[in-house]
Amino acid sequence: MLRESLYTIGILQADGENVSARVTFNPQHEIFKGHFPGQPVVPGACMVQILKDALHTAYPQRVRLTKGGDIKFLAAVDPNNNPVVQLQLHVISRENDRLDVAATLSIGELKCFKFTGSFASIS
16 A cells, blocks of 8 residues: 555644644655656655545545645655655535545645645545
């Protein structure tokens, strides 16, 4: 599974609608040999997958992405220089089987990734 070999998620706090977590990347993972050789960068698709996995970890339900309303990649994450990033996730609303969320991945004060979108519960 990608999650165990590429990154781990340590939930620091999950209270109600807010999740705070530490994401630690494995800089030796095979994906960084191709993305990009000599200048590794965490792929954007992996950042979205991290949000999905954090939701699954913080709340006991499986989800799938249904809408990426506002996705911004603001700074590259080099796993050699910054193997640990902070995740802040806020559940904006819960309707039926849908979770509307806003999230950021940051290195200290530097925001690397911003996301607003929806996930649906999978039975």
